[in-house]
Amino acid sequence: MAYETIVVEVEDHIALVKLNRPDAMNALNNDLLGELADALTAAQSNDKVRCIVITGTEKFFAAGADIKMMSDKSFVDVFAGDLFTRETGAILRVRKPIIAAVCGYALGGGCELAMMCDFIIAGDNAKFGQPEINLGVIAGIGGTQRLTRFVGKSKAMDMNLTGRFMDAEEAERSGLVSRVVPCKKLMDEAMGAAAKIAEKSMISVMAVKEAVNRSYETPLAEGLLFERRVFNSLFATEDQAEGMSAFLEKREPQFRDR
Numbered sequence: 001m002a003y004e005t006i007v008v009e010v011e012d013h014i015a016l017v018k019l020n021r022p023d024a025m026n027a028l029n030n031d032l033l034g035e036l037a038d039a040l041t042a043a044q045s046n047d048k049v050r051c052i053v054i055t056g057t058e059k060f061f062a063a064g065a066d067i068k069m070m071s072d073k074s075f076v077d078v079f080a081g082d083l084f085t086r087e088t089g090a091i092l093r094v095r096k097p098i099i100a101a102v103c104g105y106a107l108g109g110g111c112e113l114a115m116m117c118d119f120i121i122a123g124d125n126a127k128f129g130q131p132e133i134n135l136g137v138i139a140g141i142g143g144t145q146r147l148t149r150f151v152g153k154s155k156a157m158d159m160n161l162t163g164r165f166m167d168a169e170e171a172e173r174s175g176l177v178s179r180v181v182p183c184k185k186l187m188d189e190a191m192g193a194a195a196k197i198a199e200k201s202m203i204s205v206m207a208v209k210e211a212v213n214r215s216y217e218t219p220l221a222e223g224l225l226f227e228r229r230v231f232n233s234l235f236a237t238e239d240q241a242e243g244m245s246a247f248l249e250k251r252e253p254q255f256r257d258r
């Protein structure tokens with residue numbers, strides 16, 4: 001399918017989605033987020049896709065929601081129109097893993113989009129920030145909520161109140177990103193991680209995603225019980241028998257997602 005604000009390539013079981021509004025530093029508008037939601041929904045139902053990578057350019061992942069698009073909106077416009085809620089809801093419903101590969105700016109909605117992915121791999125020039133306070137508003141799609149859960153209250157307050165940017169090294173130290181690599185090597189690293197995930201049983205991959213995400217929504221005892229029940233249920237799969245037999249027979253497992 002041809003998109004205007006993103007580019008999608010599916011190869012070797014990986015859907016690579018490049019945000020593509022270079023004139024506005026990939027600022028998020030209804031078109032871009034709508035196309036992204038459609039592409040991710042399509043990737044979810046495409047049997048060839050086992051992992052998804054979202055990226056931007058070497059200079060920017062996305063510089064936030066499109067300020068031009070928002071500047072003349074009223075309270076009623078954004079409240080009744082529920083800005084970006086449908087699109088972000090669709091992104092969050094994807095059950096296959098999504099990696100954000102971030103070089104350069106990931107600001108405002110761009111940082112929030114990266115945080116909606118399952119993990120973030122950053123280039124060493126990445127800059128994360130929630131500078132909405134400089135526009136007289138606050139973050140609107142997770143910057144006060146997900147960021148606080150990922151980096152803790154003190155840093156989340158600092159970022160949201162001062163609008164300062166966090167570099168890649170600080171982001172890794174704070175737990176916002178999982179790995180930092182030289183920007184030039186970012187895509188190799190992200191595609192390598194996606195390829196590793198693509199080798200696993202899709203059943204266990206989706207189970208991991210559900211279980212880790214559940215940890216943000218439940219008290220520990222409930223989360224542990226959820227994890228244990230999912231762990232138990234995986235013993236009903238052929239892939240459990242295959243994975244364990246392969247280990248004992250000292251060979252690579254042949255997972256069939258069953």
Ligand code: HXC
Pocket residue numbers: 023024025027063064065066067068083084105107108109110131132135138139140141
């Ligand atoms: C629209 C944007 C944009 C944005 C950059 N551009 N960010 N357009 N919305 N968020 C455009 C600029 O207008 C400019 O277009 C071009 O991209 C290059 O930007 P420059 O500012 O000239 O580049 P530079 O000096 O290198 O500075 C880069 C920057 C800066 C630090 C990223 O652009 C910046 O601060 N951007 C805004 C970041 C921000 O406030 N994000 C939060 C948005 S609110 P022209 O046409 O002039 O060349 C948000 C809310 C989310 O995200 C919640 C929604 C529900």
